[in-house]
Amino acid sequence: MIVEVKNLVAGYGHRPLIRNLSFSVPTPAFVAIVGHNGAGKTTLFKAFQHKIDYTGEILVQQQDLRSIRHAASSGLLSYLPQKNIVSFSIKVIDLVVMGLFRKKSFFDNYNSEDYARAAATLAQLEMAHLQEQDFTTLSGGEQQMVWLAQLMLQDATIILLDEPTQQLDVYYKKRVFNLLQQWVQVQSKTVFCITHDLHNLLSLQGFLLNLSKPNPVLEPISPETVQQNQDFLEAGRPRL
């Protein structure tokens, strides 16, 4: 079992946002996490990263995540937040190469082989022309692609993405979803992706988890389930 969530209850103060959530991902898979604004999607990711208290269990490869001390540095889990702000000048390639941090001890410098890997990853994302540019001068969508390149170099087993296509144009949205599918099918990664772009899911294989539903479960992605979830979300928030 890659990921198993059992009776998860999480929220803030006395207000549980996620109530008794249970699901299992037995083999590497793509899981789209959908739901209205404020439904608890990012909160679920916070639980995965021990950033909030929760009851119930999150098991990763049969181990309770709470007992795994360095899930990021051991390459088990990587996370791309919704907003990632850089307030100092840095070249794109220098930011991307940092994705290799697991290979390095604190005082190690990145070498030419590391930079070649970073450049190849940017090229794969059609971003090679930006590699010498100051990251802070890029458009929002370009910045999002650079973070994805850095994440690819992290090479974690389980990848949590919080709205990675939010600022992308239609072409890059499609490319990124295809890339996520490849991570699963070619590299056996498990990808959890928060998204509001339901129509982009139609060409993918994997599951939907709609946290706005009263009892969310993993639903296989198909034209019918995507449409049903789109209709459900467009109809408004369920009353609690």
Ligand SMILES: Nc1ncnc2c1ncn2[C@@H]1O[C@H](COP(=O)(O)OP(=O)(O)OP(=O)(O)O)[C@@H](O)[C@H]1O
């Ligand atoms: N630290 C916090 N303390 C109190 N409430 C919080 C905290 N963080 C988030 N919340 C509240 O929890 C709710 C769920 O937040 P969360 O970020 O999980 O939503 P989401 O489903 O990711 O939404 P969106 O689609 O808008 O990103 C929101 O109503 C938010 O205001």
